[in-house]
Amino acid sequence: MSRIRTLIAGLVLMVAPLGYVPATLAEECSRQRFAESDFIVCTIDPATEDLRLFWQDDEGAPYRTFSAVADRFAESDQTLALAINAGMYGEDYAPIGLYTENGDEKRPVNTRTVDGPPAAVPNFYKKPNGVFFIDGDGAGILDTQIFVAKQRDIEFATQSGPLLVQDNVLHSALIDGSTDRTRRSGIGVCENGIVRLAVSDGVVNFHDFARLFRDQLECPDALFLDGGRGVGLYYPPLRRNDFSWHGGYGPMLGVVK
Numbered sequence: 001m002s003r004i005r006t007l008i009a010g011l012v013l014m015v016a017p018l019g020y021v022p023a024t025l026a027e028e029c030s031r032q033r034f035a036e037s038d039f040i041v042c043t044i045d046p047a048t049e050d051l052r053l054f055w056q057d058d059e060g061a062p063y064r065t066f067s068a069v070a071d072r073f074a075e076s077d078q079t080l081a082l083a084i085n086a087g088m089y090g091e092d093y094a095p096i097g098l099y100t101e102n103g104d105e106k107r108p109v110n111t112r113t114v115d116g117p118p119a120a121v122p123n124f125y126k127k128p129n130g131v132f133f134i135d136g137d138g139a140g141i142l143d144t145q146i147f148v149a150k151q152r153d154i155e156f157a158t159q160s161g162p163l164l165v166q167d168n169v170l171h172s173a174l175i176d177g178s179t180d181r182t183r184r185s186g187i188g189v190c191e192n193g194i195v196r197l198a199v200s201d202g203v204v205n206f207h208d209f210a211r212l213f214r215d216q217l218e219c220p221d222a223l224f225l226d227g228g229r230g231v232g233l234y235y236p237p238l239r240r241n242d243f244s245w246h247g248g249y250g251p252m253l254g255v256v257k
Contacts, residue, residue: 029238046195052255232244
Protein backbone atom coordinates (compact mmCIF):
# COMPACT_ATOMS: atom_id res chain seq x y z
CA MET A 1 0.00 0.00 0.00
CA SER A 2 2.82 2.39 0.87
CA ARG A 3 4.38 1.75 -2.56
CA ILE A 4 1.07 2.63 -4.23
CA ARG A 5 0.81 5.85 -2.25
CA THR A 6 4.38 6.75 -3.18
CA LEU A 7 3.63 6.06 -6.87
CA ILE A 8 0.48 8.22 -6.77
CA ALA A 9 2.33 11.03 -5.06
CA GLY A 10 5.01 10.84 -7.73
CA LEU A 11 2.44 11.01 -10.51
CA VAL A 12 0.87 14.09 -8.91
CA LEU A 13 4.24 15.81 -8.80
CA MET A 14 4.80 14.95 -12.46
CA VAL A 15 1.37 16.14 -13.62
CA ALA A 16 1.00 19.30 -11.53
CA PRO A 17 3.67 21.36 -13.36
CA LEU A 18 1.84 20.96 -16.67
CA GLY A 19 -0.77 23.51 -15.61
CA TYR A 20 1.46 25.52 -13.33
CA VAL A 21 2.52 29.07 -14.16
CA PRO A 22 5.49 30.26 -12.06
CA ALA A 23 4.70 33.33 -9.96
CA THR A 24 8.01 34.84 -11.07
CA LEU A 25 6.65 35.32 -14.60
CA ALA A 26 5.32 38.75 -13.64
CA GLU A 27 5.38 39.86 -17.25
CA GLU A 28 2.73 37.34 -18.30
CA CYS A 29 0.04 38.72 -20.61
CA SER A 30 -3.54 37.50 -20.62
CA ARG A 31 -6.78 38.20 -22.43
CA GLN A 32 -9.43 40.15 -20.51
CA ARG A 33 -12.85 41.56 -21.27
CA PHE A 34 -14.29 44.82 -19.96
CA ALA A 35 -17.20 47.03 -21.04
CA GLU A 36 -17.97 44.70 -23.97
CA SER A 37 -14.43 45.08 -25.36
CA ASP A 38 -11.49 42.66 -25.45
CA PHE A 39 -8.00 43.48 -24.22
CA ILE A 40 -4.60 41.95 -23.68
CA VAL A 41 -3.21 42.97 -20.30
CA CYS A 42 0.39 42.43 -19.21
CA THR A 43 1.45 42.66 -15.56
CA ILE A 44 5.03 43.60 -14.67
CA ASP A 45 6.82 44.06 -11.36
CA PRO A 46 9.66 46.56 -12.01
CA ALA A 47 11.28 45.48 -8.74
CA THR A 48 12.01 42.03 -10.16
CA GLU A 49 11.71 42.45 -13.94
CA ASP A 50 14.05 44.35 -16.26
CA LEU A 51 11.61 46.92 -17.70
CA ARG A 52 13.21 49.29 -20.23
CA LEU A 53 12.53 51.78 -23.00
CA PHE A 54 13.95 51.43 -26.53
CA TRP A 55 14.08 53.84 -29.43
CA GLN A 56 17.37 53.90 -31.40
CA ASP A 57 20.05 51.37 -32.22
CA ASP A 58 23.78 51.89 -31.67
CA GLU A 59 24.00 53.99 -34.83
CA GLY A 60 21.14 56.28 -33.83
CA ALA A 61 18.54 54.85 -36.21
CA PRO A 62 15.04 54.16 -34.84
CA TYR A 63 14.37 50.46 -34.34
CA ARG A 64 10.84 50.87 -35.74
CA THR A 65 9.93 47.20 -35.21
CA PHE A 66 9.74 44.89 -32.21
CA SER A 67 11.71 42.31 -34.19
CA ALA A 68 14.66 44.71 -34.49
CA VAL A 69 14.73 45.15 -30.72
CA ALA A 70 14.40 41.40 -30.17
CA ASP A 71 17.31 40.76 -32.57
CA ARG A 72 19.47 43.28 -30.71
CA PHE A 73 19.12 41.39 -27.44
CA ALA A 74 19.42 37.98 -29.06
CA GLU A 75 22.94 38.95 -30.11
CA SER A 76 23.90 39.12 -26.42
CA ASP A 77 21.99 35.96 -25.45
CA GLN A 78 19.11 37.93 -23.94
CA THR A 79 15.42 37.74 -24.76
CA LEU A 80 12.81 40.40 -25.37
CA ALA A 81 9.97 38.83 -23.38
CA LEU A 82 7.31 41.39 -24.26
CA ALA A 83 7.04 44.92 -25.62
CA ILE A 84 4.48 47.62 -26.38
CA ASN A 85 4.47 50.95 -28.20
CA ALA A 86 5.51 53.57 -25.65
CA GLY A 87 4.09 56.91 -26.72
CA MET A 88 3.46 59.21 -29.65
CA TYR A 89 6.05 60.09 -32.27
CA GLY A 90 6.57 62.13 -35.41
CA GLU A 91 7.14 61.13 -39.02
CA ASP A 92 10.83 60.60 -38.19
CA TYR A 93 9.81 58.15 -35.40
CA ALA A 94 11.17 60.54 -32.77
CA PRO A 95 9.14 60.95 -29.55
CA ILE A 96 7.16 64.21 -29.52
CA GLY A 97 7.57 64.52 -25.77
CA LEU A 98 10.04 63.69 -23.02
CA TYR A 99 12.10 60.58 -23.63
CA THR A 100 14.81 59.34 -21.26
CA GLU A 101 16.70 56.09 -21.72
CA ASN A 102 19.34 54.72 -19.34
CA GLY A 103 19.45 58.10 -17.59
CA ASP A 104 20.08 59.99 -20.84
CA GLU A 105 17.38 62.56 -21.72
CA LYS A 106 17.20 62.19 -25.49
CA ARG A 107 14.11 64.39 -25.95
CA PRO A 108 13.03 67.25 -23.65
CA VAL A 109 9.67 67.52 -21.95
CA ASN A 110 6.95 69.03 -24.17
CA THR A 111 4.89 71.66 -22.31
CA ARG A 112 3.19 73.13 -25.38
CA THR A 113 -0.49 74.02 -25.01
CA VAL A 114 -3.00 73.59 -27.85
CA ASP A 115 -6.22 75.55 -27.36
CA GLY A 116 -9.62 74.57 -28.68
CA PRO A 117 -12.54 72.26 -27.95
CA PRO A 118 -11.48 68.78 -26.72
CA ALA A 119 -12.37 67.13 -30.05
CA ALA A 120 -10.03 69.50 -31.90
CA VAL A 121 -7.04 69.06 -29.57
CA PRO A 122 -4.65 66.20 -30.45
CA ASN A 123 -4.57 63.47 -27.82
CA PHE A 124 -1.05 64.26 -26.65
CA TYR A 125 -2.09 67.84 -25.84
CA LYS A 126 -5.30 67.07 -23.95
CA LYS A 127 -4.16 68.52 -20.63
CA PRO A 128 -3.29 67.11 -18.28
CA ASN A 129 -1.00 64.82 -20.15
CA GLY A 130 1.60 62.85 -18.25
CA VAL A 131 4.90 61.02 -17.89
CA PHE A 132 5.53 57.37 -17.15
CA PHE A 133 8.92 57.00 -15.49
CA ILE A 134 11.20 54.62 -13.66
CA ASP A 135 13.57 55.93 -11.01
CA GLY A 136 15.37 54.53 -7.98
CA ASP A 137 12.06 54.09 -6.16
CA GLY A 138 10.31 52.19 -8.94
CA ALA A 139 7.71 53.14 -11.53
CA GLY A 140 5.30 56.06 -11.49
CA ILE A 141 2.96 58.21 -13.56
CA LEU A 142 2.64 61.93 -12.98
CA ASP A 143 0.93 64.94 -14.50
CA THR A 144 3.59 66.54 -16.73
CA GLN A 145 3.54 69.80 -14.77
CA ILE A 146 3.98 67.96 -11.47
CA PHE A 147 6.75 65.83 -12.95
CA VAL A 148 8.64 68.92 -14.14
CA ALA A 149 8.34 70.55 -10.70
CA LYS A 150 9.85 67.54 -8.96
CA GLN A 151 13.57 67.22 -9.59
CA ARG A 152 14.61 63.57 -9.63
CA ASP A 153 17.13 61.17 -11.14
CA ILE A 154 15.26 59.33 -13.88
CA GLU A 155 16.37 56.10 -15.47
CA PHE A 156 13.58 55.82 -18.04
CA ALA A 157 10.73 58.17 -18.99
CA THR A 158 8.21 58.62 -21.78
CA GLN A 159 5.65 61.42 -22.11
CA SER A 160 2.22 60.96 -23.65
CA GLY A 161 -1.37 62.06 -23.26
CA PRO A 162 -3.98 62.30 -22.14
CA LEU A 163 -3.50 61.22 -18.53
CA LEU A 164 -6.36 58.71 -18.39
CA VAL A 165 -6.57 58.38 -14.62
CA GLN A 166 -5.01 60.53 -11.92
CA ASP A 167 -5.44 59.59 -8.26
CA ASN A 168 -8.44 57.41 -9.25
CA VAL A 169 -10.14 60.30 -11.10
CA LEU A 170 -10.83 60.02 -14.84
CA HIS A 171 -9.64 62.77 -17.19
CA SER A 172 -12.36 65.44 -17.42
CA ALA A 173 -12.41 65.37 -21.24
CA LEU A 174 -13.40 61.69 -21.44
CA ILE A 175 -17.05 61.22 -22.43
CA ASP A 176 -19.15 58.33 -21.19
CA GLY A 177 -20.74 56.59 -24.19
CA SER A 178 -18.54 58.36 -26.75
CA THR A 179 -18.76 56.99 -30.29
CA ASP A 180 -15.06 57.75 -30.85
CA ARG A 181 -13.95 54.13 -30.75
CA THR A 182 -10.63 52.79 -32.01
CA ARG A 183 -7.79 50.51 -30.95
CA ARG A 184 -5.96 51.93 -27.94
CA SER A 185 -2.95 51.19 -25.74
CA GLY A 186 -2.01 52.48 -22.31
CA ILE A 187 -0.05 51.93 -19.13
CA GLY A 188 -1.05 52.01 -15.48
CA VAL A 189 0.86 52.02 -12.20
CA CYS A 190 -1.04 50.07 -9.61
CA GLU A 191 -0.77 48.85 -6.02
CA ASN A 192 2.80 48.27 -4.76
CA GLY A 193 4.24 49.81 -7.92
CA ILE A 194 3.02 47.02 -10.20
CA VAL A 195 2.84 48.12 -13.85
CA ARG A 196 0.02 47.02 -16.13
CA LEU A 197 0.03 47.43 -19.90
CA ALA A 198 -3.21 47.18 -21.85
CA VAL A 199 -3.85 46.89 -25.58
CA SER A 200 -7.37 46.68 -26.97
CA ASP A 201 -8.03 43.77 -29.29
CA GLY A 202 -10.88 45.69 -30.88
CA VAL A 203 -12.21 49.23 -30.66
CA VAL A 204 -12.96 51.07 -27.41
CA ASN A 205 -13.69 54.66 -26.43
CA PHE A 206 -11.47 56.69 -24.12
CA HIS A 207 -13.89 56.62 -21.20
CA ASP A 208 -14.17 52.83 -21.10
CA PHE A 209 -10.42 52.45 -21.64
CA ALA A 210 -9.72 54.67 -18.63
CA ARG A 211 -12.25 52.73 -16.56
CA LEU A 212 -10.50 49.49 -17.48
CA PHE A 213 -7.42 50.74 -15.63
CA ARG A 214 -9.26 52.22 -12.66
CA ASP A 215 -12.12 49.78 -12.13
CA GLN A 216 -10.83 46.41 -13.35
CA LEU A 217 -7.03 46.64 -13.17
CA GLU A 218 -7.16 48.78 -9.99
CA CYS A 219 -4.58 51.30 -11.18
CA PRO A 220 -5.07 54.76 -9.60
CA ASP A 221 -2.86 56.32 -12.29
CA ALA A 222 -2.89 55.51 -16.00
CA LEU A 223 -1.53 57.09 -19.16
CA PHE A 224 -2.70 56.76 -22.76
CA LEU A 225 0.12 55.69 -25.08
CA ASP A 226 -1.36 55.68 -28.59
CA GLY A 227 -4.36 54.74 -30.67
CA GLY A 228 -5.38 53.52 -34.10
CA ARG A 229 -2.42 52.65 -36.30
CA GLY A 230 0.15 53.29 -33.58
CA VAL A 231 -1.01 50.50 -31.25
CA GLY A 232 1.19 47.44 -30.97
CA LEU A 233 2.17 44.48 -28.82
CA TYR A 234 5.01 41.97 -28.90
CA TYR A 235 4.35 38.79 -26.94
CA PRO A 236 5.40 35.50 -28.59
CA PRO A 237 3.30 33.19 -26.34
CA LEU A 238 0.19 34.82 -27.83
CA ARG A 239 1.79 35.00 -31.30
CA ARG A 240 1.79 38.79 -31.24
CA ASN A 241 4.48 40.69 -33.11
CA ASP A 242 2.54 43.71 -34.37
CA PHE A 243 3.75 46.17 -36.98
CA SER A 244 2.64 49.80 -37.02
CA TRP A 245 0.68 50.98 -40.03
CA HIS A 246 2.71 54.19 -39.78
CA GLY A 247 5.68 52.21 -41.10
CA GLY A 248 7.11 51.55 -37.66
CA TYR A 249 7.07 52.60 -34.02
CA GLY A 250 8.94 55.33 -32.22
CA PRO A 251 9.64 54.59 -28.54
CA MET A 252 8.92 51.10 -27.27
CA LEU A 253 8.67 49.70 -23.75
CA GLY A 254 9.55 46.13 -22.90
CA VAL A 255 10.86 43.47 -20.55
CA VAL A 256 14.29 41.93 -21.18
CA LYS A 257 15.33 38.61 -19.73
